[in-house]
Amino acid sequence: MVTLGSGHEERNMRWADSRRRYNAGYGLKGVDDLHAVIAFFEERRGRGHGFRFKDWADFKSCAPRGTPAATDQVLGEGDDGTTEFKLVKTYGAGLAPWVRTISKPVSGTVVVALDGVAQGSGWSVDETTGLVTFETAPDEGVAVSAGFEFDVPVRFDTDRIEVVLPHFEHGEIPSIPLVEIRP
Structure with missing residues (x-):
């Protein structure tokens, strides 16, 4: 500046x-x-x-004292073809929200939802890249979301x-x- x-x-x-x-x-x-x-x-x-390093001020898809929910962060929208979605965390909602790519999710903490409904199976997450992969592509217009804990590389x-x-x-x-x- x-x-x-x-x-x-x-x-x-x-x-x-x-x-x-x-x-x-x-x-x-x-x-x-x-x-x-x-x-x-x-x-x-x-x-x-x-x-990997845990930033105790920012290590979850929600507030630090909250519990991650499958609807915390929007990852994208289904299109009947895409099966891979990156984990992200969005900061702010007004003037210029910033979307941070999450590449190091903590093992066993990721939960995923399609149109707000938690999915217990049919997907996997790569804990070294933060890539969520569905066995079957989500339908056209279906909101894909996730909750998770993460480390910072x-x-x-x-x-x-x-x-x-x-x-x-x-x-x-x-x-x-x-x-x-x-x-």
């Missing part, structure tokens, strides 16, 4: 979607916890490999971890920066 001399603003969005950042360093104090984080960090080679946003050890049995890692990976 650039503010002009007249006070008007010019906006240029470089990204169509947001990219979330997290700091997972808070609360680690025990030496065993520090060891586990260091081992996890080293196994991923710092920024080298991604992993992230990677470490650093190649080094700073460990502070003021005492032998206690320490901390003040900052563990994570950044969302685009699928």
Whole structure:
């Protein structure tokens, strides 16, 4: 965003979607916890490999304290031919709703509905891509919806971890920066 001399603003969005950042360093104090984080960090080679992360402020198709329902998020509409639908979460409903693609649903949490009726069978979900596949394409005009929990694909946003050890049995890692990976 650039503010002009007249006070008007010019906006240029470089990204169509947001990219979330997290700091997972808070609360680690025990030496065993520090060891586990260091081992996890080293196994991923710092920024080298991604992993799943639960964003406790946004990890469901509904509000964080709610229970996912099969009608939470609209995935699309049947057309008698399409059998695959991506899991998505829509934010906002007014001026410019944003649709976020969900690629890492949590195992066993996805529920699906056709025209508001929960479907106990006849579909499957790929837990590595978020793709819902129906055995038979939903009929023309049938609303396809789903409810679910999800993780965020992230990677470490650093190649080094700073460990502070003021005492032998206690320490901390003040900052563990994570950044969302685009699928």
